[in-house]
Amino acid sequence: MPAAHERLTIRGNLGAGSFLPWVARHAARLGLDGEIHHADAGRVDIDLRGPTDLIDAMEMGCLLGPIDVWVETIDRTPNPSA
Amino acid sequence: MTMAHQPMIDQWYPVALASQLPPEGRATQLMGMPITVLPGTPVRVVTNDGRDLHVIVRYGHVWTSLGKPSKELFDIPEADQPGRRLVEVGVVRVRCSPLRAVENFLDIAHFPFVHTDILGAEPHTEVGKYDVEIRDEEDEVWATKVQFYQPQAAKSASGGITTDYMYRVPAPTSTVLYKTCPARPGEWDVITLFVQPLTEELCDVWPWMALFDDETALTDLIHFQQMIFLQDRSILENQIPRLLPLDPGREIPTRADLTSVAYRRWLKRHQFTYGAQLVAQ
Numbered sequence: 001m002p003a004a005h006e007r008l009t010i011r012g013n014l015g016a017g018s019f020l021p022w023v024a025r026h027a028a029r030l031g032l033d034g035e036i037h038h039a040d041a042g043r044v045d046i047d048l049r050g051p052t053d054l055i056d057a058m059e060m061g062c063l064l065g066p067i068d069v070w071v072e073t074i075d076r077t078p079n080p081s082a
Numbered sequence: 083m084t085m086a087h088q089p090m091i092d093q094w095y096p097v098a099l100a101s102q103l104p105p106e107g108r109a110t111q112l113m114g115m116p117i118t119v120l121p122g123t124p125v126r127v128v129t130n131d132g133r134d135l136h137v138i139v140r141y142g143h144v145w146t147s148l149g150k151p152s153k154e155l156f157d158i159p160e161a162d163q164p165g166r167r168l169v170e171v172g173v174v175r176v177r178c179s180p181l182r183a184v185e186n187f188l189d190i191a192h193f194p195f196v197h198t199d200i201l202g203a204e205p206h207t208e209v210g211k212y213d214v215e216i217r218d219e220e221d222e223v224w225a226t227k228v229q230f231y232q233p234q235a236a237k238s239a240s241g242g243i244t245t246d247y248m249y250r251v252p253a254p255t256s257t258v259l260y261k262t263c264p265a266r267p268g269e270w271d272v273i274t275l276f277v278q279p280l281t282e283e284l285c286d287v288w289p290w291m292a293l294f295d296d297e298t299a300l301t302d303l304i305h306f307q308q309m310i311f312l313q314d315r316s317i318l319e320n321q322i323p324r325l326l327p328l329d330p331g332r333e334i335p336t337r338a339d340l341t342s343v344a345y346r347r348w349l350k351r352h353q354f355t356y357g358a359q360l361v362a363q
Contacts, residue, residue, distance in 0.1 A: 060335040060343050067360040
């Protein structure tokens with residue numbers, strides 16, 4: 001399956017310190033290459049490379065996230081420029 | 083049981099079939115608390131220390147709450163639709179989290195593997211795209227436009243058909259499935275799963291149906307539904323972790339699990355956590 005490059009823009013109540021390590025762990029579990037492009041308490045942008053189905057699975061996992069985080073929405077941008 | 087479970091304490095739960103209450107009552111438990119369901123007019127539900135709980139008799143079942151429900155019991159308008167057969171399937175005890183029982187019911191992808199040649203069959207294993215939303219006004223989870231090929235979708239179906247489904251979660255341990263009605267195109271058969279949480283890892287499941295089917299014998303309808311659920315029970319009782327994870331942890335939900343993900347998000351939003359695992363282990 002060809003690798004895709006997408007940015008997940010996650011919005012919600014993301015201030016808990018658990019979230020970014022959780023994101024890194026979940027991406028690694030899926031075998032995705034990931035990089036945090038932006039992070040604050042209300043928005044996190046993650047750039048991901050890997051098969052589209054696994055990026056779908058990353059989106060599903062992030063919709064749940066750790067218990068102390070509430071993810072409101074996730075937008076996906078293919079081939080983010082910067 | 084702790085204050086952390088208050089949002090679920092204040093919900094309605096099924097605790098008996100109204101038509102089958104023995105004269106001495108039904109001794110059972112709800113969220114770890116012993117209760118007795120007493121026949122009569124009106125039906126009463128009492129705790130061991132003599133407290134009378136709120137009671138509603140609806141959809142063939144006695145419903146109660148350990149707390150103060152802020153809402154009426156959810157509505158199923160089809161229950162009052164003329165011509166439907168209302169089928170009380172009975173009770174199945176399952177050693178699993180009550181939330182797991184609901185989540186399993188929402189999982190369409192398991193049909194061909196668990197209910198082989200009945201609700202699904204290989205190679206028809208693909209779940210097409212469907213819509214899932216948390217409806218703010220009703221405060222319910224809905225999955226719509228679900229389509230799946232089934233060799234025998236209902237007792238009244240004689241051959242394989244592509245079945246349309248809608249799933250609805252109106253309460254943390256109750257779920258309603260609407261599916262293509264083979265006997266009456268344009269209408270939906272209604273199949274529900276009402277789950278009584280005995281403890282966080284044990285539940286009584288009370289399936290109930292409202293069908294357009296004048297031909298099938300009642301015992302056959304009941305046996306069909308019981309067979310389906312007994313197939314699920316062996317899966318449910320072997321799931322690890324036993325509690326439903328709200329943090330996916332080692333589980334990898336995929337797009338086919340969209341309804342399960344929406345259900346878990348809805349539980350998390352409302353702090354409906356009795357029977358849930360909060361931190362992945």
